[in-house]
Amino acid sequence: MLTQVRKRQTARLVLDFAKFGEAFMTFGKPDRRRQRVFLIVAILFACGPGWTQTPKGRPTTSTKSAAKPARPKLVVVIVVDQMRADYVDKFRGQWSGGLKRLVDEGAWFRAAAYPYAATETCVGHATISTGAFPMHHGMVANSWWDRDQQKMVTCTSDPSVNNTAYAGARTQGGDSAWRMLLPSYAEELKFQTGGATRVVTFSLKARAALTLAGHKADAATWWDSSTGAWVTSGPYRTMPFIEEFVKQHPVAADYGKTWSLSLPRSEYWYDEKAFGAGTVDGWGATFPFPLRGKEGATSPDEAFYQQWSTSPFADTYLTKLAETAVDSLGLGKSGGCDYLGISYSSTDYVGHTFGPRSWEIEDMLVGLDKDLGDLFGHLDQKVGQGNYVVALSADHGVAPIPSDMQKTGFDAGVVSLSELQGRLEKALEPFNFAKPVIARIAGNDVYLAQPIYGQLRHDPAAMKALLDGALATPGVAEVFRAEELADGFETLSEARTAAELSYFASRSGDLFVLQKPYWLTDGSATGKKTYTGTGHGTPYYYDQRVPILFMGYGIQHGEYFERVTPLDIAPTLGALTGITLAVHDGRVLSEGLQKRAAK
Ligand SMILES: [Zn+2]
Numbered sequence: 078m079l080t081q082v083r084k085r086q087t088a089r090l091v092l093d094f095a096k097f098g099e100a101f102m103t104f105g106k107p108d109r110r111r112q113r114v115f116l117i118v119a120i121l122f123a124c125g126p127g128w129t130q131t132p133k134g135r136p137t138t139s140t141k142s143a144a145k146p147a148r149p150k151l152v153v154v155i156v157v158d159q160m161r162a163d164y165v166d167k168f169r170g171q172w173s174g175g176l177k178r179l180v181d182e183g184a185w186f187r188a189a190a191y192p193y194a195a196t197e198t199c200v201g202h203a204t205i206s207t208g209a210f211p212m213h214h215g216m217v218a219n220s221w222w223d224r225d226q227q228k229m230v231t232c233t234s235d236p237s238v239n240n241t242a243y244a245g246a247r248t249q250g251g252d253s254a255w256r257m258l259l260p261s262y263a264e265e266l267k268f269q270t271g272g273a274t275r276v277v278t279f280s281l282k283a284r285a286a287l288t289l290a291g292h293k294a295d296a297a298t299w300w301d302s303s304t305g306a307w308v309t310s311g312p313y314r315t316m317p318f319i320e321e322f323v324k325q326h327p328v329a330a331d332y333g334k335t336w337s338l339s340l341p342r343s344e345y346w347y348d349e350k351a352f353g354a355g356t357v358d359g360w361g362a363t364f365p366f367p368l369r370g371k372e373g374a375t376s377p378d379e380a381f382y383q384q385w386s387t388s389p390f391a392d393t394y395l396t397k398l399a400e401t402a403v404d405s406l407g408l409g410k411s412g413g414c415d416y417l418g419i420s421y422s423s424t425d426y427v428g429h430t431f432g433p434r435s436w437e438i439e440d441m442l443v444g445l446d447k448d449l450g451d452l453f454g455h456l457d458q459k460v461g462q463g464n465y466v467v468a469l470s471a472d473h474g475v476a477p478i479p480s481d482m483q484k485t486g487f488d489a490g491v492v493s494l495s496e497l498q499g500r501l502e503k504a505l506e507p508f509n510f511a512k513p514v515i516a517r518i519a520g521n522d523v524y525l526a527q528p529i530y531g532q533l534r535h536d537p538a539a540m541k542a543l544l545d546g547a548l549a550t551p552g553v554a555e556v557f558r559a560e561e562l563a564d565g566f567e568t569l570s571e572a573r574t575a576a577e578l579s580y581f582a583s584r585s586g587d588l589f590v591l592q593k594p595y596w597l598t599d600g601s602a603t604g605k606k607t608y609t610g611t612g613h614g615t616p617y618y619y620d621q622r623v624p625i626l627f628m629g630y631g632i633q634h635g636e637y638f639e640r641v642t643p644l645d646i647a648p649t650l651g652a653l654t655g656i657t658l659a660v661h662d663g664r665v666l667s668e669g670l671q672k673r674a675a676k
Pocket residue numbers: 159198425429613
């Protein structure tokens with residue numbers, strides 16, 4: 078199944094608001110006059126707390142009561158790293174906990190997908206968090222080539238801060254959300270509600286915990302995979318309860334445990350051994366998977382930490398950490414509206430290794446369903462059912478393992494980035510540019526050495542040779558030049574539109590080289606190694622399509638088939654909590670909200 082046509086509806090969507098939504102939604106070119114009228118109406122309504130509409134429609138200060146307006150006491154945003162939407166379609170019959178509850182009680186958006194090309198972790202989390210396109214929030218990849226510094230930088234690397242580890246453990250580097258060019262919804266929530274709000278996030282990955290939290294937060298906590306340390310950094314507070322939890326429950330305590338099948342063997346789809354799957358150091362090819370580190374190890378080593386993060390034990394740990402935050406900080410009891418963000422990273426590690434057609438990913442979801450059931454039960458008890466709202470989505474989906482896909486008879490494979498680089502260098506040889514001509518190839522982005530790309534733009538023959546060289550590389554489908562992605566040109570090419578939405582001039586490459594559907598890119602040095610496992614990061618629907626599920630306060634149970642995007646999550650939470658976002662590329666998912674009379 079190839080990617081489906083996605084019109085640029087979300088890119089051009091004008092304002093909407095839960096109360097007025099449908100009548101004012103405008104697709105295609107914005108109608109300025111209509112937009113202005115609606116803007117005024119929306120602003121009047123968004124002044125919300127304290128204002129009511131008189132019969133004449135003129136706003137006046139409410140004299141009824143000074144009571145705080147109704148809103149949830151706690152907002153919970155859950156991101157499942159690498160979760161395809163079809164996992165919900167296929168596996169929900171196996172669930173009895175939190176994932177089942179989200180489907181049974183919540184608003185299930187069944188046709189949700191990212192509209193942009195860079196379907197990676199940092200990008201997806203920043204998009205969910207800000208409600209904006211990557212072209213606006215600037216987190217356009219997990220890492221990119223920094224032209225000034227002439228080196229790769231990660232989306233969270235921050236030379237001005239130091240990471241600190243809890244419980245006396247070792248860590249290194251410095252991370253923050255300083256490269257994210259918009260505030261998160263959580264930051265806006267805290268800022269606009271006068272500070273009573275606490276913002277707390279957890280993930281194994283810095284790029285998930287930090288983008289969900291924002292530039293500052295009460296706590297943003299992630300995990301150092303090389304040392305097994307729980308980590309935070311300067312802009313975020315160090316929490317005594319986390320220190321205590323980590324001391325009492327060291328990850329090393331899971332050493333010696335075994336990840337075994339949760340369901341009877343007959344319940345699993347596909348083959349016991351996923352075709353083309355990769356391996357994890359110290360593990361065999363099939364269940365059960367012991368968490369004992371390298372072959373022959375007797376105590377926690379780096380392989381153990383990799384095993385742990387590639388297992389359901391890490392999800393359970395994050396869940397317990399989040400429940401402890403609810404108890405220790407009294408989340409949902411601040412009198413404001415608190416924010417809890419959790420990103421479950423392990424599905425990504427499992428998915429990369431074993432692929433989407435594996436017992437392993439299926440079993441991870443059974444475990445996550447149980448963990449989320451525990452979490453929601455805990456919130457029911459501590460915050461009260463109906464007092465909190467949950468939004469669950471994913472940062473991206475994933476492609477099938479190429480060799481597995483080939484079994485269908487369809488063309489699939491791996492683009493060797495070293496071969497691509499060789500072809501580009503060869504193509505420019507006759508034009509005598511200074512060498513090296515290529516500064517870096519990172520995923521789909523090709524960065525030429527400066528100032529060569531500028532010169533190429535005035536040298537049509539050399540540019541044509543370069544583009545032809547890229548297109549001649551096996552597995553390459555299309556090439557877009559930076560100036561094509563920067564000009565905002567309306568095009569019927571959905572791939573180009575998607576690439577435009579995640580293009581940011583100073584961070585993106587000079588060329589965007591797109592592979593064919595079901596092809597991955599391989600950045601290994603020779604490109605000759607046998608590729609195992611799979612990946613994501615393209616504008617194809619298997620990478621773009623993710624679940625969106627809301628549950629709890631203000632949510633109208635049902636299944637919704639409108640095409641929506643994860644950009645809509647922050648504006649929808651904004652509507653439920655009376656928060657205005659600076660950039661509003663998504664829309665309020667008003668169809669999934671309860672219609673209530675204004676009080
Ligand atoms: Zn990934």
